Amino acid sequence: MSMTLRLSDEQDRALTALAEAEGISKREAAVRAITERAARISQDAEVRRLARKAIEDYGPLLDRLAQ
8 A cells, every 4th residue: 555655854864863873764663663663552551551450450459468
């Protein structure tokens, strides 16, 4: 699937700098940035889910220990 990505001059400079720093094309830099951000969002959601579960499972125990 093809897509046109319109960037401001500032965004284009940032993408160019990122690509040059990593020795890759601007296309590859954009793809990696999107992939890494998507993974980070997924990981953050999993951490929040696990934290809620831990609070649910161990909340009463932690409350008793805090007294």
